[in-house]
Amino acid sequence: xxxxxxxxxxxxxxxxxxxxxxxxxxxxxxxxxxxxxxxxxxxxxxxxxxxxxxxxxxxxxxxxxxxxxxxxxxxxxxxxxxxxxxxxxxxxxxxxxxxxxxxxxxxxxxxxxxxxxxxxxxxxxxxxxxxxxxxxxxxxxxxxxxxxxxxxxxxxxxxxxxxxxxxxxxxxxxxxxxxxxxxxxxxxxxxxxxxxxxxxxxxxxxxxxxxxxxxxxxxxxxxxxxxxxxxxxxxxxxxxxxxxxxxxxxxxxxxxxxxxxxxxxxxxxxxxxxxxxxxxxxxxxxxxxxxxxxxxxxxxxxxxxxxxxxxxxxxxxxxxxxxxxxxxxxxxxxxxxxxxxxxxxxxxxxxxxxxxxxxxxxxxxxxxxxxxxxxxxxxxxxxxxxxxxxxxxxxxxxxxxxxxxxxxxxxxxxxxxxxxxxxxxxxxxxxxxxxxxxxxxxxxxxxxxxxxxxxxxxxxxxxxxxxxxxxxxxxxxxxxxxxxxxxxxxxxxxxxxxxxxxxxxxxxxxxxxxxxxxxxxxxxxxxxxxxxxxxxxxxxxxxxxxxxxxxxxxxxxxxxxxxxxxxxxxxxxxxxxxxxxxxxxxxxxxxxxxxxxxxxxxxxxxxxxxxxxxxxxxxxxxxxxxxxxxxxxxxxxxxxxxxxxxxxxxxxxxxxxxxxxxxxxxxxxxxxxxxxxxxxxxxxxxxxxxxxxxxxxxxxxxxxxxxxxxxxxxxxxxxxxxxxxxxxxxxxxxxxxxxxxxxxxxxxxxxxxxxxxxxxxxxxxxxxxxxxxxxxxxxxxxxxxxxxxxxxxxxxxxxxxxxxxxxxxxxxxxxxxxxxxxxxxxxxxxxxxxxxxxxxxxxxxxxxxxxxxxxxxxxxxxxxxxxxxxxxxxxxxxxxxxxxxxxxxxxxxxxxxxxxxxxxxxxxxxxxxxxxxxxxxxxxxxxxxxxxxxxxxxxxxxxxx
Numbered sequence: 008x009x010x011x012x013x014x015x016x017x018x019x020x021x022x023x024x025x026x027x028x029x030x031x032x033x034x035x036x037x038x039x040x041x042x043x044x045x046x047x048x049x050x051x052x053x054x055x056x057x058x059x060x061x062x063x064x065x066x067x068x069x070x071x072x073x074x075x076x077x078x079x080x081x082x083x084x085x086x087x088x089x090x091x092x093x094x095x096x097x098x099x100x101x102x103x104x105x106x107x108x109x110x111x112x113x114x115x116x117x118x119x120x121x122x123x124x125x126x127x128x129x130x131x132x133x134x135x136x137x138x139x140x141x142x143x144x145x146x147x148x149x150x151x152x153x154x155x156x157x158x159x160x161x162x163x164x165x166x167x168x169x170x171x172x173x174x175x176x177x178x179x180x181x182x183x184x185x186x187x188x189x190x191x192x193x194x195x196x197x198x199x200x201x202x203x204x205x206x207x208x209x210x211x212x213x214x215x216x217x218x219x220x221x222x223x224x225x226x227x228x229x230x231x232x233x234x235x236x237x238x239x240x241x242x243x244x245x246x247x248x249x250x251x252x253x254x255x256x257x258x259x260x261x262x263x264x265x266x267x268x269x270x271x272x273x274x275x276x277x278x279x280x281x282x283x284x285x286x287x288x289x290x291x292x293x294x295x296x297x298x299x300x301x302x303x304x305x306x307x308x309x310x311x312x313x314x315x316x317x318x319x320x321x322x323x324x325x326x327x328x329x330x331x332x333x334x335x336x337x338x339x340x341x342x343x344x345x346x347x348x349x350x351x352x353x354x355x356x357x358x359x360x361x362x363x364x365x366x367x368x369x370x371x372x373x374x375x376x377x378x379x380x381x382x383x384x385x386x387x388x389x390x391x392x393x394x395x396x397x398x399x400x401x402x403x404x405x406x407x408x409x410x411x412x413x414x415x416x417x418x419x420x421x422x423x424x425x426x427x428x429x430x431x432x433x434x435x436x437x438x439x440x441x442x443x444x445x446x447x448x449x450x451x452x453x454x455x456x457x458x459x460x461x462x463x464x465x466x467x468x469x470x471x472x473x474x475x476x477x478x479x480x481x482x483x484x485x486x487x488x489x490x491x492x493x494x495x496x497x498x499x500x501x502x503x504x505x506x507x508x509x510x511x512x513x514x515x516x517x518x519x520x521x522x523x524x525x526x527x528x529x530x531x532x533x534x535x536x537x538x539x540x541x542x543x544x545x546x547x548x549x550x551x552x553x554x555x556x557x558x559x560x561x562x563x564x565x566x567x568x569x570x571x572x573x574x575x576x577x578x579x580x581x582x583x584x585x586x587x588x589x590x591x592x593x594x595x596x597x598x599x600x601x602x603x604x605x606x607x608x609x610x611x612x613x614x615x616x617x618x619x620x621x622x623x624x625x626x627x628x629x630x631x632x633x634x635x636x637x638x639x640x641x642x643x644x645x646x647x648x649x650x651x652x653x654x655x656x657x658x659x660x661x662x663x664x665x666x667x668x669x670x671x672x673x674x675x676x677x678x679x680x681x682x683x684x685x686x687x688x689x690x691x692x693x694x695x696x697x698x699x700x701x702x703x704x705x706x707x708x709x710x711x712x713x714x715x716x717x718x719x720x721x722x723x724x725x726x727x728x729x730x731x732x733x734x735x736x737x738x739x740x741x742x743x744x745x746x747x748x749x750x751x752x753x754x755x756x757x758x759x760x761x762x763x764x765x766x767x768x769x770x771x772x773x774x775x776x777x778x779x780x781x782x783x784x785x786x787x788x789x790x791x792x793x794x795x796x797x798x799x800x801x802x803x804x805x806x807x808x809x810x811x812x813x814x815x816x817x818x819x820x821x822x823x824x825x826x827x828x829x830x831x832x833x834x835x836x837x838x839x840x841x842x843x844x845x846x847x848x849x850x851x852x853x854x855x856x857x858x859x860x861x862x863x864x865x866x867x868x869x870x871x872x873x874x875x876x877x878x879x880x881x882x883x884x885x886x887x888x889x890x891x892x893x894x895x896x897x898x899x900x901x902x903x904x905x906x907x908x909x910x911x912x913x914x915x916x917x918x919x920x921x922x923x924x925x926x927x928x929x930x931x932x933x934x935x936x937x938x939x940x941x942x943x944x945x946x947x948x949x950x951x952x
Contacts, residue, residue, distance in 0.1 A: 058257025094267030167245030269304020377406030746777030751818030761866030
C-alpha cells in the first residue's frame with residue numbers, strides 16, 4: 008500500500024464550495040434574524056434559552072437509548088446554569104423530558120427558575136409522538152399533564168384552560184419515520200398551536216427556513232379553513248386565528264456546549280422598573296403568554312448536531328454499563344432492534360478495555376468544553392499519535408472564539424483526524440500482511456483473492472489462532488492486527504458514527520421535507536446527483552464512457568457532478584477530485600489502481616454541494632461510500648453496471664462453479680442495496696430479474712453509452728504508416744481493448760488462419776495493453792507473425808486508426824456493451840462481433856457489421872467483407888447512421904428521468920435519431936452509386952461530423 012496524502016491540519020482541510028441552495032437558505036434566515044434584532048429595545052428584553060436539557064432528561068425518546076439504558080445527557084444542572092449565565096441569559100429554565108425535577112430542585116435551593124418541561128405527547132390518528140414545550144405549571148399540574156400527554160388534544164386543551172403557554176419545537180422533526188404523516192398534520196398544528204420554534208440550535212437551515220416560511224404564511228383565512236376541514240375549534244386550544252403566530256428560539260442543547268448561544272428575547276414593558284418588585288421568571292412567563300418574543304442566535308447546518316453527538320458518543324463509550332442480555336431481549340422493539348442493541352453494547356463494552364481509546368474519548372469531551380490536554384499527557388502519547396492531541400488543542404482553543412468559528416474548527420479537526428487515523432490503519436494493515444510471511448495483496452490475482460476471501464466460523468480459530476492452518480484469510484493474525492489498529496479504528500468508528508447519526512437524524516424524514524417544501528411553494532431542495540466512480544482517466548472502457556458522460560454534463564450544465572478518488576486528476580467544472588488515503592494495485596489484474604477514498608471528505612462534499620441522490624458506477628471502494636452516504640443522508644442511490652463480473656471470472660479465471668456462485672451472491676447482496684440498477688444490454692436486464700439475482704424488474708433500467716463528438720482535425724493516415732509494407736488496398740483488421748484472456752483475443756489465431764485461406768495478405772493491428780500481451784504475441788506468431796502491436800493509444804491516435812483501417816473485430820463475450828463498437832461506428836468503421844450481450848444490441852447484422860456464432864463464422868465474415876467492395880462502402884455509411892442513433896441528449900435525458908432529475912429546458916429526450924442527420928445519411932446512401940469510392944467516404948464523414 009502507498010500513503011498518498013500528507014498531514015492535513017484543520018486549517019488545510021479542503022472545504023467544498025457551498026451550493027446556491029444552501030446559500031439562499033442562509034441569506035433568507037439571516038435576513039429574518041436581522042429584523043428580529045430590531046423588534047424590541049434591548050433594555051426591555053430578558054434573554055432566555057427556551058429549550059435546553061440536563062441530566063434529568065434520563066429517559067430518551069429513541070428506542071435504542073431506552074434499551075441500552077442511556078440517558079440523553081450527563082450534564083449537571085449546576086453546570087448548565089453556569090453556562091447559561093456565561094452566555095448572558097437573564098432567566099434560567101430547563102426543559103427536560105416529561106419532568107421538571109431540575110426546576111423544582113433549583114427552586115428548593117432558593118433560585119429563581121421558570122418552571123418548564125418538554126412533554127412527549129401522542130397524536131392518536133397519526134400514531135405519532137411529538138414534543139411540546141410547556142412553561143409555568145405547578146407540581147400538581149405537572150402530574151395532570153403527564154397523565155394527559157397520551158392524547159395531544161386533551162393535553163393542549165388542559166394547558167389552554169389553565170393558561171399554561173406551550174410551544175411546538177422543531178415542527179418538522181419527528182423521532183420516528185411514520186408513513187401516516189401528511190400535510191394534514193401541519194394543518195392541525197396551525198389550529199392547535201400559537202407558538203412555533205423556528206430556530207432550533209440542533210437542526211439544520213433547511214428545516215428552520217421551511218418552518219419559518221410556513222408559520223409566517225399562516226393567515227387567519229387558512230387557519231379558519233383548516234379548523235373547519237378537521238372539525239377543530241382553535242379557541243379550545245387557546246389559539247386566536249386572527250393573531251400572527253408567535254416565533255421562538257432555543258438551543259435544544261443536551262451537552263452543555265451550545266446552551267444559551269441561541270434562544271429568545273422576551274419583551275417586557277418598563278422591564279427595569281418591574282424587576283425591582285417582580286421576579287425575572289414571572290416576567291418571562293408573562294412575555295411568553297403575550298407573545299412578545301424575538302429570536303436570536305445562529306443555525307449551523309448539521310455541524311452543531313454532529314458536535315453534540317460526537318461529544319455524546321464519546322461519553323457513551325466511557326460510561327455505558329452492561330444493560331443485561333435478558334433486559335435487551337425482553338424489551339419492547341423489533342428483533343432487529345434488539346440484535347442491533349446487543350451488538351452495540353458488546354462493541355462499546357469491549358472498547359472500554361482499550362485504555363488509550365477510553366482516555367482519548369475523555370479528552371474529546373474535555374476539548375468540547377474548552378479544556379486542553381495537559382502538556383504531560385501530550386508528551387506521554389506515542390509520537391505517531393501525537394497529532395491527535397494537536398487536533399484536540401485546536402478544538403479547545405477555538406472554544407474561546409465565536410460559536411460559528413468553534414463549529415467550523417471542530418468539524419475541520421474531526422475531518423483531519425479521521426484522515427490521519429485512517430492512514431495509520433492502512434499502514435498497520437499493510438505491515439501485518441507483510442509480516443504474515445505470505446504474499447502481499449498487490450501480488451494476488453483476482454482469482455486468488457476470491458478463493459482466499461473466507462474466515463473460519465470457529466471464533467477461537469479466528470481470534471486465538473486455534474484450528475488447522477488454511478489457505479485463506481484465516482492465516483492472518485487477526486489478534487495482532489486488532490492490537491495494532493484498535494485505537495485508531497475505535498476513534499474513527501466513533502467519528503464516522505457521529506457524522507452518520509447527526510445527518511441521518513436530520514434527514515430521516517426527507518420525503519416529508521420535500522413534500523412540505525412543495526406544499527408551501529418555497530425552499531425546495533434541488534434535485535442534483537453526485538456520481539461516484541473509482542475510475543475516470545484510466546486506460547479502460549469504463550473510464551472512457553464515464554469521461555463522455557462528464558463531458559456531456561459539462562456541455563449542457565446537467566444537474567450531475569462527478570467525484571473520483573485520484574492523485575493525478577485535476578478538478579474541473581462538474582468534477583470533484585479527492586485524494587486517496589492509500590492505494591494498492593492487484594498487478595495481475597491489469598493497470599487499474601485501487602484507491603481508498605476519504606469518507607469524511609466525500610460526505611462533506613455531498614452535504615455542502617446540495618445533492619439529494621447518488622449514482623455509483625464501480626463495485627470498488629466507491630460502492631461502499633455510496634451505501635454509507637445513502638444511510639447518512641437518506642437519499643436514493645443508483646448503480647450503473649458496467650462490468651459483468653460473473654462472466655469475467657468465468658472466462659478470465661479458473662474458479663469453479665461454487666466459487667463463482669459466491670461472487671454472484673456477493674453481487675446480489677450489493678445490487679439489492681440500491682434503489683435502481685442501470686444495465687447496458689437486454690440480457691443483463693433479464694438476468695438481474697431472474698432467480699439468480701432476484702432484483703425487482705421495476706428497479707432495472709436499460710440504458711446505453713452515447714457517442715462522443717468526433718474531432719474534425721483528425722485525418723486519415725496512410726496504411727503504410729501503420730503497418731509496414733501495407734498499401735491502400737491491403738485488408739487490415741483492427742482491434743482495440745485491454746489485452747487479457749476474457750476479451751476473447753485468443754480466438755484470433757483460429758479466425759485469422761481460416762480467413763487467410765481466402766485473403767492471404769490479411770493484416771492485423773492491435774491497440775491496447777494488458778497482462779496477456781506477451782502470451783498473445785506467442786499465440787499469433789505462427790499465423791500472423793507480422794501482427795502490429797501498438798500498445799496503448801490516445802483518443803486522437805485511436806480516431807486516426809478508425810479512419811484509416813478497414814474492419815473492427817470484437818471477439819469478446821464478456822463486455823456488457825462494447826463502447827469501442829460505437830467509437831468505430833462514429834468514424835465509419837464496420838464491426839465484426841459475436842452474437843452475444845452488448846454487441847447484439849448495437850450491431851445490425853449485414854447492415855453495419857456482422858454478428859457471428861462461432862470462430863469459423865467470424866472468419867467467413869472477414870472474407871465476405873473484404874471480397875465485396877460494394878458491401879464495404881454501404882456498411883461504412885450504415886455505421887455512421889447507427890452512430891447517430893446513440894446521441895448524448897436522448898440517452899442522458901432518459902437516464903436523468905429514471906434517476907428522478909429535472910431535464911434542462913430544450914434538452915432533447917424524445918428521439919434517439921436526429922432527423923436532419925438521418926435524412927442526410929439516407930440521401931447519401933441513395934446517391935452512393937454516383938460517386939467515386941473516395942468521394943463517397945469523404946461525403947458521408949463530412950455530413951455526420
